[in-house]
Amino acid sequence: MSLEPILKRSVANWMDGSGPNADTVISSRVRLARNLAEYPFPQRMSPAQAREVLERIREAVAAVNRRANVGRLEIYDMSTLSALDRQVLVEKHLISPQHAEFKEGAGIVLRDDEAIAIMVNEEDHLRIQCLAPGFDLDQSFEMSNLVDDEFETEVAYAYCYRRGYLTACPTNVGSAMRASVMMHLPALLITGRAGRVFSAITKVGTLVRGLYGEGTEAIGNLFQISNQISLGQSEVEIVENLKDVATQIVAEERNAREYLLKETRRQLEDRVARAYGILSNARVITSGETIKLWSDVKLGLELGILESPSRRTLNELLVLTRPAFIQRLIGRELTPEERDEHRAALIREKLKRT
Secondary structure (H helix, E strand, C coil): CCCHHHHHCCCCHHHCCCCCCCCCEEEEEEEEEECECCCCCHHHCCHHHHHHHHHHHHHHHHHHHHHCCCCCEEEEEHHHCCHHHHHHHHHCCCCCCCCCCCCCCCEEEEECCCCEEEEECCCCCEEEEEEEECCCHHHHHHHHHHHHHHHHCCCCECEECCCEECCCCHHHCECCEEEEEEEECHHHHHCCCHHHHHHHHHCCCEEEEECCECCCCCHHHEEEEEECCCCCCCHHHHHHHHHHHHHHHHHHHHHHHHHHHHHCHHHHHHHHHHHHHHHHHCCCCCHHHHHHHHHHHHHHHHCCCCCCCCHHHHHHHHHHCCHHHHHHHHCCCCCHHHHHHHHHHHHHHHHHCC
């Protein structure tokens, strides 16, 4: 299967705006770190060993596909992808920014609907991630367990009965699970309540990160909320704890939204209308300005101030307006000024259709 359809698709099912609590939670993800027992961690492997691991995973994918329990998977050698294509995969949340930096033996395993994405030879030999729309960690968890079991049938994992799964980073030792939800929290920021909420959840072992994970900024009032450690906790405990924390954040965000509607409705309506007006009419717009205005428009939609665009369209804009995706769509490298012009045109066209 060619990777081309995935690279050209601006929205996948797991970002289609459906799922529970989709007004606040964009998506849910469960990621498992796994390493092959007979090889050093990726940072210590030779190029030849890295290629061997990639080939072992290729063979495992073929075996998993023959059983057909998780849908059809395809594996791609990252060395065959351009830097632009790798960046598009980052913008679509299918690989990490670190994995986009080319190194020998790196690969990516994908299911066509993008709900399953497995990085090969990133920080660990395997980073299995399963994604679901809205607040549905249970679906992500069930699928990740199934995928994990399928691969464990084909390869021997590095595992210690005392410490659990062995990983390159000590914080992942144990279950080696990272569960996360991508949340849109504009009202907490506008009302100044975010600091208190984030401070409280970090005290119970929860991390708050930016849009693209570790080391990235929280643009567009979008945050990834995840567990901090995996040692000493079962996979079920990690998922249930994060569900409890995320449920409290959803409640806090909704309370803040109600406050804004009650106390500052006229100012809020003006803010939303201005944001929509600029997005639907601008001839030149940067990615930074786009995501800020996007956040205001999404807030207006969720509060009933706007009737359109749809959640799906807004989530699509998160990918469609990113620099690498625009350049690949246009078919050539663009200057920043050209990107800003094409971005504005794409947004106008997308909003016109809704």
